[in-house]
Amino acid sequence: MRVIDKSFWVVILVIVIGSIWQARFCLSVEQVEGKVNINTATEAQIALLPGIGPKLATEVVNYRTNSGGFKTVEDIKKVSGVGDKKFEKIKDFVVLEGETTIKSTKPAKGEKE
Incomplete structure (x- = not known):
């Protein structure tokens, strides 16, 4: 169960970091x-x-x-x-x-x- 908990938090962390990066990239695109x-x-x-x-x-x-x-x-x-x-x-x-x-x-x- 502990391995699953650790994996879950790693996935969540990757999603959060990816979302922040995507938001920053999208906002930096000049229109x-x-x-x-x-x-x-x-x-x-x-x-x-x-x-x-x-x-x-x-x-x-x-x-x-x-x-x-x-x-x-x-x-x-x-x-x-x-x-x-x-x-x-x-x-x-x-x-x-x-x-x-x-x-x-x-x-x-x-x-x-």
């Missing part, structure tokens, strides 16, 4: 489409980028203002808080020319997906 021109976008638009929130968006705008703009998309990695991993998440959404078209595809509260 945006469009592009962000990092030389003209507002802080609010930049904050829509995956892994970029309001605080880091402010840092991006401050860097842009103080440095005279971004010359390459990779220049955004010069902003404190934007490393290689974060850059990989945002690079497909970042441009240097054209208008900013980014928008959230996540349904508003109360809307069905």
